[in-house]
Amino acid sequence: MKLKVGLPTYDEFVAEGRITYPGGRAESLRIRSRSGRSISSSWAVFKPSPLGKPFGRFHVERWEMVGLYPDITEAITVAGRVGGTYRIWVEGWGGPMEVVADGKRMVVESPFTFSGRIRTETWVGRGFHWERKEVALYEGTFHAHAWGDGVKVVLETDVERYVAAVAASEMHPNAPAEALKAQAVAARTNLVRTAGKHHPNEPYDICAEDHCQVFRGFHILDENIVRTVGETAGWVLTYGGEPIEARYSKSCGGITETFSVVWGEVDRPYSPSFRDWSVDEGYDASTEEGFRQFYAVEDSFCNVSFPPIENLYRWEVSYTHDEMARMLEPLGVGKVLALVAEGRGRSGRIHTLRVVGDRCERTVKGEYAIRELLGKPFLPSSAFIVDNDGERFILRGMGWGHGVGMCQMGAIGMALGGHDYRSILRHYYRGASMERMWHR
Ligand SMILES: [Zn+2]
Ligand SMILES: [Zn+2]
Secondary structure, rough: EEEEEEEEOOOOOOEOOOOOOOOEEEEEEEEEEEOOOOOOEEEEEEOOOOOOOOOOOOOHHHHHHHHEEOOOOHHHHHHHHHEEEEEEEEEEEOOEEEEOOOOOOEEOOOEEEEEEEEEEEEEEEEOOOOEEEEEEEEEEEEEEEEEOEEEEEEEEEEEHHHHHHHHHHEEEOOOOOOHHHHHHHHHHHHHHHHHHOOOOOOOOOOEOOOOEEEEEEEEOOOOHHHHHOOOOEEEEEOOOOOOOOOOOOOOOEEEHHHHHHHOOOOOOOOOOOEEOOOOOOOOOOOOHHHHHHOOOOOOOOOOOOOOOOOOEEEEEEEEHHHHHHHHHHHHOOOOOEEEEEEOOOOOOEEHHHHEOOOOEEEEEEEEEHHHHHHHOOOOOOOOEEEEEOOOOEEEEEEEEEOOEEHHHEEEEEEEOOOHHHHHHHHHHHOOOEEOOOOOO
16 A cells, blocks of 8 residues: 655755656756745635545545635634534645756656655754754655745655654664564554544645654665564554554653643543553552652563663753753742642653742643753653752653653563563553554
8 A cells, every 4th residue: 555755845855866757767856846836824614525535444534625715713604604624724836846857957847756766865853953954765656746935745655664664763673573563553553543634735645744753764674674564564553443542652661651641631541551561569650659669660561671772761860959040040930949749640750840949939831841841951751759969959760751652662671571562562552452454
């Protein structure tokens, strides 16, 4: 089965490799937009359509566009009248492009389709402080579209190669086979859940960014990974007949967390909080006392040594009082006197933190904001306790990431302990079923 992935937008798309295009072959390609269009947005109203399935058999819903409206109030009124929905609609697709193939210049209409195995420089984390350029390797069929002044390239590729690349980069290409397979099923589940939903008016199923699922190309793949992941081809996790939201993070720290603690959302039945171990002894790290008790516990699937990946099962960070005051300066509380956990999940993750200063107090909400506030640039997790020895604040923590769903270090630990990917998935996604969406 083929998948269309929306790669980042390029000012100019430059590629090298073995390229085949209508009318020739080339080793280098440069594509620029000549459309002169600007990118503008309006509101699109859709009504339910009885037609088709955009992607896989789960996505039975399909929408027909009723019209475009510059004003949201009008869009809401129209949507109410037709029993439909409304979405922001971005225009700027199409128009002429200039293509230079091995020095041969031509002007073509969008989309310009070519195929091959290419290398291209691509932006990672554009607009964030960590943005940088990276060389990416892609293969398949490419559709280059003028997108305003830029070029948007859509990669059409085999869905299982895509899943293998995502699994290898989200976990580690050297991770044990059964852990990689579990990661592949989670990535495929998220693909099926997301594809076709976030980009209704764009010519691809899924984007390559965080918005849908991060995809950085095929450089990470070797044939061994493709073969291993291929053994799970088509399998996804479902609950109540729907693909689940298969969350995962690096390390839970020994107890997994729930959706509501991390995202303030409704909890998912398949992602309760549980011990990342073969037995649940009833530990609860949501109180300071319970946290300190659990901090000493070593029996967890994620307390495993797997050298290419750092094990942050337990960690410690300390700051002098001066450093802490500087770091928390944006809060304006003055000299920091204490950090008080006002609310924790069972994994010990703090979702509400009270910062007590000599001028005033401030409350910080959300595990992500707390990690950003107290880390350089990020604390591994918000599951920590604070000790103050008079000179320094010492933060002792557990785990890495939000801790909801599959614990990736734990999956590696289980795989090394002889569990297969089905048993790993049963452990991390409680009560979820395995269903096959397609065969290779
Ligand atoms: Zn997206
Ligand atoms: Zn874990």
